[in-house]
Amino acid sequence: MSRLTRNRDIEQPRRSRDIEHPRRSRDIEHWDAEDVAAWDAGGDKVAKRNLIWSIVAEHVGFSVWSIWSVMVLFMPQDVYGVDAAGKFYLVAVPTLVGAFMRIPYTVAPAKFGGRNWTIVSALLLLIPTVLALWAMTTPGTTYTTFMVVAAFAGFGGGNFASSMTNINAFYPQRLKGWALGLNAGGGNIGVPVIQLVGLLVIATVGNTAAELVCAIYLVLIGVAALGAALFMDNLQNQRSNLGALVEALRYKHSWVMSFLYIGTFGSFIGFSFAFGQVLQINFLAGGDTPAQAALHAASISFIGPLLGSISRPFGGKLADRIGGGKITLYTFVAMIFAAGILVVTGMIDDGMTGAVTNSQMTGYVVGFIVLFVLSGIGNGSTYKMIPSIFEAKAADKDGWTPDDKATWSRSMSGALIGFAGAVGALGGVFINVALRLSYVGSAKSATNAFWVFLAFYVICAVVTWFVFQRMQSVRAVSEEPVGRAPAPVAAG
Incomplete structure (x- = not known):
């Protein structure tokens, strides 16, 4: 055995003990995910354990964030006095607050530690949940009160940013696409899960037991x-920290990524909150009673949110292998055609004078579900691009040590992940506002909103192509070599 091999054999157990000890103290003094020896000696297990419980906490956060997309199904207009247009605003408010949170x-x-903040942020979800229970079971609750209570659900939207920033620090660059995709996808599944819970309650008890x-x-x-x-x-x-965020926003690619995330995550969260409402409106137009419409919409x-959540890790996986820029571009092109399905279906619906037909309902469902799947893929690919951009920029920092480059890259990408998530969530607000304005307009349908969505996806596709595909000078910071992981910034 060579001297180098013996030294390596001695070094790995020491690293393993350094890694395992924090399981008791819950504080890891130094973490370098790019250190291959430490990663193989137990770091991967520590990262996986944190990822699992990060997903659980974020999952519940997303459920609470979207709780009002379920509560509105328990709010017949003749009982609560809130019409369809008012409900779109009711589900838009948590999206807006969550974006700023x-x-x-x-x-x-x-600032506080990933474990510590996960505990606090989870417990904060008790506030909107208890308030929702109170508002739904108190007779005579005003619309203004509902809006204020719904705003507290924005706490759940903030969980995503802290969770993603934390997990981004735990995983090496070569695995970030898959890890961040799993973390975000597992969190996103909180949306369809709470909708499934609502469906089970409506199916077994009826649309009068929201407190369950x-x-x-x-x-x-x-x-x-x-x-x-x-x-x-x-x-x-x-x-x-905020200083890192300010520094990250000095780079034009940070603003481009935030804009593109409006098209991917904004679509996912906006449609997640609005899809049930659109279906309920159409079922009512088809002759259902409010209870029947609620059940059919919930079923x-x-x-859509379930498939969109599942597709997110695969978007990250494809970006790991093919490149984030290419996958994001292909996704937006496909979203243009999916939005076209909604436009065509809406135009047929607008021309009808009777009830909504089964073929039109099929068009709406297919169009939305395809958009959900594509938005999930785009979510994974765009978030893969963020750490890749700063990884490449760190490599150009002359005179920096590998540790300095790795720390700077993690700091910048962690800051931008939260900011892009905030900007992207605003897309969900725009979707619900666009649908609300479309329904109260002269057409009394969502077709005008569908046209707006289609036009926006065209803009996103053009921006992605121009910035990350056409311009050769930035291709290196938007794409990874096909078929292999990029080399880590820090020495292994």
Whole structure:
């Protein structure tokens, strides 16, 4: 055995002990995911454990964030006095608040520790859940009160930013697409899961027992907080602060990525909140009673967010292998055609004088579900691009040590992940506002909103092509070599 081999054999157990000890203290003093020896000696297990409970906490956060997309199905207009247009605003408010909450949530893991903040952010979800239970069971609750209560659900939207920033620090560049895709996809599944819970309640009890949905999530919030306390860790060398965010926003690619995320994540969260409402409106137009429309809408609406959530990790996986820029471009092109299905279906619907037909309902469902799947793929590919951009920029920092480059890259990408998530969430607000304005307009349908969506996807596709495909000078920071992982910034 050579001297080098013996030294390596001695070094790895020492690294393993350094990694395993924080399982008791819950504080890891130094974490370098790009150190291959430390990763193979146990770092991968630590990262996986934190990823699992990060997904659980983020999953519950997304469910609470989208709780009002379910509550509105329990709100017949003749009982609560809220019409369809009012419900679109009701589900848009949590989206808006959640978008702004993502900025402070981005820096929270580095400030307080990833484990500590996951516990706190999970417990904060008790506030909107208890308020929703109170509002839905208190007779005479005003629309203004509903809007204020719904705003507190924005706490759940902030969870995504802190979770993604934290997991970004745990994984090496070569695995970030898959890890971030799993984390985000597992969180996103919280949307269809709470819609499934709502469906089960409506199917078994009827559309008058919204408090059961809230009660179930009070229990799940406790599980998420307890799991984070027992199994997650704080990274003491994690750096992500407002100063890093300001520095990250000096780069034009940061603004481009934030804009593109409006088209991917904004579509996912906006359609997730609005899909059930659109279906319910069409079922009512088809002659259903409010209870029947709620049941039929709930039985379909969860499918889109579920498939969109599942497709997200695969978008990250494809971006790891083929390149984030290419996958994002192909996704937007496909979304143009999917939005075209909605436009054509809407134009046929507008020309009808009677009830909505089965073929028109099929067109709406197919168009939306395809958009959900594509938005999930785009979510994974765009988030893969963010750490890749700063990884490449760090490589150009002359005179920096590998550790300095790795720390700077993690700090910049962590900050931008939260900011892009905040900007992207605003897309969900725009979708619900566009649908609301379209329904109250002279056409009394969603067709005008569908045209707006289609036009926006055209713009996103052009921007992606121009910035990350056409311009050779930036291709290196938007694409990874086909078929292999990029070399890590820090020495292995």
